Amino acid sequence: MDAKRVETVSARVDAAVSSTDSVEDELELSAVRHRPEGLEQLEAQTRFSRKELQILYRGFKNECPSGVVNEDTFKDIYSQFFPQGDASTYAHFLFNAFDTDHNGSVSFEDFVMGLSILLRGTVQEKLNWAFNLYDINKDGYITKEEMLDIMKAIYDMMGKCTYPVLKEETPRQHVEVFFQKMDKNKDGVVTIDEFIDCCQNDENIMRSMHLFENVL
Amino acid sequence: MATGVAAWLPFARAAAIGWMPVANCPMPIAPRDNSKKQDELIILNVSGRRFQTWRTTLDRYPDTLLGSSEKDFFYNEETKEYFFDRDPDAFRSILNFYRTGKLHYPRHECISAYDEELTFFGIIPEIIGDCCYEEYKDRKRENLERLQDDQEENMDLKMPNMNFRETMWRAFENPHTSTMALVFYYVTGFFIAVSVITNVVETVPCGATANQKDMPCGERYTVAFFCMDTACVMIFTVEYLLRLFAAPSRYRFMRSVMSIIDVVAILPYYIGLVMTNNEDVSGAFVTLRVFRVFRIFKFSRHSQGLRILGYTLKSCASELGFLLFSLTMAIIIFATVMFYAEKGSSSSKFTSIPASFWYTIVTMTTLGYGDMVPKTIAGKIFGSICSLSGVLVIALPVPVIVSNFSRIYHQNQRADKRRAQKVQKARLARIRIAKSGSANAFLQSKHNGLLNELLLFFFSPFLLSPCFFHSSFSLQAHEFVDEQIYEQNCLETALQTYPSRSPSVSSHDSSTRTCCSRKRKRNVPLPNTSLPTTHSTHQGPLQELSAIHIQCGDPLSHTASRSNLNLKTDESSRINCKSGRITTAIISLPTPPALTPDGDGHPPPLSIQTTTSSAGANIVKVSAL
Numbered sequence: 001m002d003a004k005r006v007e008t009v010s011a012r013v014d015a016a017v018s019s020t021d022s023v024e025d026e027l028e029l030s031a032v033r034h035r036p037e038g039l040e041q042l043e044a045q046t047r048f049s050r051k052e053l054q055i056l057y058r059g060f061k062n063e064c065p066s067g068v069v070n071e072d073t074f075k076d077i078y079s080q081f082f083p084q085g086d087a088s089t090y091a092h093f094l095f096n097a098f099d100t101d102h103n104g105s106v107s108f109e110d111f112v113m114g115l116s117i118l119l120r121g122t123v124q125e126k127l128n129w130a131f132n133l134y135d136i137n138k139d140g141y142i143t144k145e146e147m148l149d150i151m152k153a154i155y156d157m158m159g160k161c162t163y164p165v166l167k168e169e170t171p172r173q174h175v176e177v178f179f180q181k182m183d184k185n186k187d188g189v190v191t192i193d194e195f196i197d198c199c200q201n202d203e204n205i206m207r208s209m210h211l212f213e214n215v216l
Numbered sequence: 217m218a219t220g221v222a223a224w225l226p227f228a229r230a231a232a233i234g235w236m237p238v239a240n241c242p243m244p245i246a247p248r249d250n251s252k253k254q255d256e257l258i259i260l261n262v263s264g265r266r267f268q269t270w271r272t273t274l275d276r277y278p279d280t281l282l283g284s285s286e287k288d289f290f291y292n293e294e295t296k297e298y299f300f301d302r303d304p305d306a307f308r309s310i311l312n313f314y315r316t317g318k319l320h321y322p323r324h325e326c327i328s329a330y331d332e333e334l335t336f337f338g339i340i341p342e343i344i345g346d347c348c349y350e351e352y353k354d355r356k357r358e359n360l361e362r363l364q365d366d367q368e369e370n371m372d373l374k375m376p377n378m379n380f381r382e383t384m385w386r387a388f389e390n391p392h393t394s395t396m397a398l399v400f401y402y403v404t405g406f407f408i409a410v411s412v413i414t415n416v417v418e419t420v421p422c423g424a425t426a427n428q429k430d431m432p433c434g435e436r437y438t439v440a441f442f443c444m445d446t447a448c449v450m451i452f453t454v455e456y457l458l459r460l461f462a463a464p465s466r467y468r469f470m471r472s473v474m475s476i477i478d479v480v481a482i483l484p485y486y487i488g489l490v491m492t493n494n495e496d497v498s499g500a501f502v503t504l505r506v507f508r509v510f511r512i513f514k515f516s517r518h519s520q521g522l523r524i525l526g527y528t529l530k531s532c533a534s535e536l537g538f539l540l541f542s543l544t545m546a547i548i549i550f551a552t553v554m555f556y557a558e559k560g561s562s563s564s565k566f567t568s569i570p571a572s573f574w575y576t577i578v579t580m581t582t583l584g585y586g587d588m589v590p591k592t593i594a595g596k597i598f599g600s601i602c603s604l605s606g607v608l609v610i611a612l613p614v615p616v617i618v619s620n621f622s623r624i625y626h627q628n629q630r631a632d633k634r635r636a637q638k639v640q641k642a643r644l645a646r647i648r649i650a651k652s653g654s655a656n657a658f659l660q661s662k663h664n665g666l667l668n669e670l671l672l673f674f675f676s677p678f679l680l681s682p683c684f685f686h687s688s689f690s691l692q693a694h695e696f697v698d699e700q701i702y703e704q705n706c707l708e709t710a711l712q713t714y715p716s717r718s719p720s721v722s723s724h725d726s727s728t729r730t731c732c733s734r735k736r737k738r739n740v741p742l743p744n745t746s747l748p749t750t751h752s753t754h755q756g757p758l759q760e761l762s763a764i765h766i767q768c769g770d771p772l773s774h775t776a777s778r779s780n781l782n783l784k785t786d787e788s789s790r791i792n793c794k795s796g797r798i799t800t801a802i803i804s805l806p807t808p809p810a811l812t813p814d815g816d817g818h819p820p821p822l823s824i825q826t827t828t829s830s831a832g833a834n835i836v837k838v839s840a841l
Contacts, residue, residue, distance in 0.1 A: 055223070055255070056223075056226070058223065059223020059224055060223070060224075062223060063223075063224065078228065078231070081225075090231075090234065093234070094231050094234065111227070114230075115226065115227060115230055118230035118231075119226065119230050126233060127237075129233065130233050130234065130236070130237055133233070133234050134234075150234070150238075151238065154234065154235045154238070174238060178237075178238050195237075199237055204239070205236060205237055205239075208236045208239065209236065
C-alpha cells in the first residue's frame with residue numbers, strides 16, 4: 001500500500017475570488033483524487049482474479065468517484081443494506097477496521113485487501129481480522145467495554161425486526177456469555193490467542209466462517 | 217446512490233464477520249446469488265449512435281423499457297444490438313438515468329420532445345432530479361398555457377353549422393369574424409368614447425352669462441346632456457342584454473369582470489331615473505354618478521393592451537400585496553418617529569400620528585408637496601432617512617411586475633403574429649393546392665409496389681386529400697415544402713427534420729412544429745397488427761410507413777403514461793385544406809407485455825443472519841404503467 005498518489009486538483013472558478021482567499025479555496029475546491037496501484041500489483045497482493053478486481057473497482061468507483069471513501073459515505077452505503085436499523089455505529093467500527101493506516105479514508109487498496117481476507121482468506125486470517133474489528137483501540141486486547149460497544153452496535157443495526165425480540169439488557173448478557181466463553185484466564189480481557197483458540201474450537205463459528213467462500 | 221450500491225453487496229456480506237463470533241447459533245447459509253451471470257455489454261443503437269452499457273446497469277429499473285424484456289422487441293439479430301429509432305441526444309439523458317440514478321432535463325431540449333422520449337422509454341417524469349425539476353415544470357407549464365391559447369384560437373375556424381346564438385357570441389368575442397361584428401365593435405367603442413367625453417365636459421365651466429357666475433356645462437345644457445346620456449346608456453343596455461343572451465354560460469358570463477363593469481356603468485343612470493328629486497338621497501345619487509366613469513373600462517374589450525395590464529396586475533397580486541404591506545409598515549414607523557421628533561417644536565403641523573401619515577407618504581414617494589415640513593433637527597434627519605428608504609421600498613417589487621407584464625405582452629404578440637400568418641398562409645395554400653395535382657405523382661414515384669397497395673388499402677379515403685398525405689408520409693418532403701407553403705405553417709419543421717427521424721413524423725409533426733411554439737393533436741390512423749412490428753430490419757418506405765404507425769400505436773397503448781397523443785380530427789381537416797373530413801380508422805395495437813415489478817427488496821427480519829442478498833434488490837423503482 002505504499003504507492004499512493006494523491007493529486008490535489010484545485011478548480012479555480014473565479015480568478016478574483018481565488019486571489020483573495022486562496023487558502024480557503026484550496027481546501028474547498030480541491031478534489032483529492034486517488035489512483036490505486038496497478039491491477040497486477042493488486043492481483044498479486046489479494047486473492048482476487050483480475051476480473052473480480054475489475055468488477056469490484058467499478059462498483060467502488062461508481063459510489064466514490066474520487067477514489068477514496070470517507071466515513072460518512074461508508075456509513076451511507078452500509079446503511080442502505082440495513083435499512084431497518086441504525087447501522088452507523090457498526091459501520092464506524094468497520095471503517096476503522098478497513099482503514100488500516102488510519103488516515104481517515106479507505107482507499108481501494110484498503111477495501112480490496114480487507115475483502116480479500118474476509119472472503120478468500122484462511123480461517124486464521126479471518127479470525128485475526130475479526131479480532132482487529134473488535135479491538136477498537138487496537139491495543140491487542142478486547143475489553144468488556146469494547147465488546148459491549150460492538151455488541152450494541154450490532155444490535156442497533158439489526159433494529160427492532162429481530163426474532164426473538166431483543167430486550168435492553170440483552171447486549172450486556174451477550175457480552176457476559178461471550179467473555180465466559182473466550183476469556184480463559186479470566187483476566188477480564190481477551191487476547192488474540194485466546195480468541196483464535198476459542199473460535200477454532202467452536203463448531204458453530206467454524207461452520208459460519210466457511211460461508212463466506214461463496215460470496216463474489 | 218441507491219443504484220450503485222448493489223456492487224457493494226460482497227462487502228456487506230463480508231462485513232458479517234463482525235457478528236459471527238458472537239452469534240449464539242450458527243449462521244444460516246447465505247442464499248446463493250443464482251441470478252448473477254457474467255455481466256455482458258449491451259449495445260444500444262439509437263439512430264446510428266451506439267451506446268454501450270452493462271446489462272446490469274439497465275436491469276436496475278425493471279419497470280422501464282430498457283430494463284425489462286420489452287427491449288427484446290427492438291433486438292436486431294444480425295447485428296446483435298438493440299436498435300431504437302429515436303433521438304440520440306435525448307437518449308443520452310435517459311441512459312444517464314440508468315447509470316447514475318438521476319434523471320436530468322437538458323435545457324436546450326424541447327419539452328414535448330423530451331416528454332415523448334420519456335414516455336417511450338417508460339420513465340415517469342416525476343423522478344427528474346431536483347436540480348432540473350424546477351426548469352422542467354416551468355417549461356411544461358408554459359407549453360401548456362401556449363397550447364391552451366392555441367386551442368382557443370382554433371375555435372375560430374369552427375364548424376359552419378352554429379346556431380344563431382353561437383354566431384352572435386363569436387361575433388362579440390372576435391370582431392374580426394364578420395362585418396356586422398366589426399360594425400358593432402366600432403359603434404360601441406364610439407359610444408363609450410362619447411359617454412366618457414360627455415361626463416368630462418359636463419363639469420367644465422361653460423362660460424358665464426351676464427348675471428350668473430360660471431356654471432358647469434352640465435347644469436346649463438341639462439337637457440342636451442341628459443339626451444346624450446340616455447342614448448349611451450340605451451346602447452350599453454342593449455349591448456349587455458345581447459351579450460347576456462348570446463353567452464354560452466349565462467351564469468359564468470354574469471360573474472365575469474367585463475359584465476360587472478358593464479352593469480356598474482349603466483346602473484347609476486337607472487338608479488337616477490328611479491329616484492327622482494328626493495332631497496335626502498340626491499346626495500348619494502350624486503356620488504353614484506362617479507361610477508359612470510367606469511365606462512372607460514369598457515374600452516378594455518377594445519384594447520388588448522388594457523387587458524394585458526389588467527391580467528398582469530392580477531398575476532402580480534402577491535408582489536403588489538407585498539409592496540402595499542411593506543409601505544404600510546414603513547409609513548407607520550416613520551410617521552410615529554416624525555410625530556415624536558416634531559412634538560417639541562411649536563406650531564408643528566405634525567399634530568398626531570395619522571396626521572404624520574400624510575407627510576410620510578408624500579415623502580416616501582418623493583412627491584414632497586411641502587405642506588408639512590419638519591422643523592427640528594431630529595425631524596429633518598428622520599425625514600431624510602424616510603425619503604431615502606421610500607425610494608428603495610418602492611423600487612423593489614416594481615421589476616417583478618414589469619417582467620411579468622413583459623412576458624405576458626410578448627406572449628400575446630407572438631400569438632397575434634401567428635394568427636396573422638396563419639390566415640394569410642391558409643389562403644395561399646388553398647390556391648396552391650387547387651393547382652397541384654401531385655397526389656398521383658406521389659404514388660407513382662414509389663417503387664415499392666407493396667407500399668402502394670398498402671396505401672390504397674388504408675388510405676383510399678385520403679386520396680382525396682393530398683396535402684394530408686404528403687405532409688405526413690412524404691419521403692421527398694423537401695419538394696413539397698417548396699411547393700406548398702402552407703405546409704410550413706402546418707408541419708414545417710416536421711418535414712425538414714423528417715429524414716432524420718422517420719417513425720415519429722406523425723407524432724412529431726405535431727411537436728416539432730412547436731416545441732417551442734405549439735403542439736397539434738391529430739388522430740392518426742393505425743394499421744392492423746399484421747404489419748411487422750420491428751422497424752429496425754429494412755428501411756424501405758413501406759417499413760417507414762408501418763413504422764410511423766407502429767410508433768403511434770405504441771404510445772396509444774401506453775395510455776396511462778402518454779396522455780398527449782390524443783389526436784383530434786379537427787386538425788387533419790384543417791391541414792387538409794381542400795377536402796372534407798378525414799375519417800380515420802383507429803386500430804389499437806396489442807399492448808406490450810406489462811411487466812410486473814420485481815419483488816420488493818425488503819430485507820426480512822434479521823436474526824443475526826446474513827440476508828443482504830435481498831437488500832441488493834432494494835433499488836429505486838420506476839413504475840410507468
